Amino acid sequence: MNEDNDLNESLNSEAxxxxxxxxxxxxxxxxxxxSMGEAVIGAAKTSTKKLFSKKPKKSIDDExxxxxxxxxxxxxxxxxxxxxxxxQTEIQKEQYGNVVKFATVNKILxxxxxxxxxxxxxxxxxxxxEKNLEKTIMNLGLTKIESEPGAAFNPDLHDAVMVxxxxxxxxIAEPLRTGxxxxxxxxxxxxxxxxxx
Numbered sequence: 001m002n003e004d005n006d007l008n009e010s011l012n013s014e015a016x017x018x019x020x021x022x023x024x025x026x027x028x029x030x031x032x033x034x035s036m037g038e039a040v041i042g043a044a045k046t047s048t049k050k051l052f053s054k055k056p057k058k059s060i061d062d063e064x065x066x067x068x069x070x071x072x073x074x075x076x077x078x079x080x081x082x083x084x085x086x087x088q089t090e091i092q093k094e095q096y097g098n099v100v101k102f103a104t105v106n107k108i109l110x111x112x113x114x115x116x117x118x119x120x121x122x123x124x125x126x127x128x129x130e131k132n133l134e135k136t137i138m139n140l141g142l143t144k145i146e147s148e149p150g151a152a153f154n155p156d157l158h159d160a161v162m163v164x165x166x167x168x169x170x171x172i173a174e175p176l177r178t179g180x181x182x183x184x185x186x187x188x189x190x191x192x193x194x195x196x197x
Contacts, residue, residue, distance in 0.1 A: 105140060105182055112137065113177060137180075145179035147172055147190040159189040165196035
């Protein structure tokens, strides 16, 4: 508002100077009038530049609001990216932990197989050890896959290494190596001999 008043005062003062120059009766002093005219034109140009070079206050507020909105959007996007990164990192950490657990338990399986064979070879001597072995298997989160002779053969749970007979119905003739579930997933299928009946 002050700028508009200054501009009006500047224009009014220049107009007054021009009127004064015109009212002078001495026509021989045209150079003075010309210089006054040039001064008025220069003042008008300067005032016009000031008038159009300054941005209205409303325009500045709109620009600031737009900048605030842009920065807010950037902040929200950055927060969302960070949350996605955090969740992805947690998922990867959990997956890595599961892979490590499965690999560790899988390395223990040959030891369990050896213990089962030793117990089967010397049942009288190692019978007390069998209960401790079963308890340890449960504590590790392992569950034996049921593979009793006469049960139906399931290729998802059983690995057939020998097949006997010519029938259409496949049943387990003899389990050769115990299979295990670990946390509800098949860790290793049971190795079996299959009989077709």
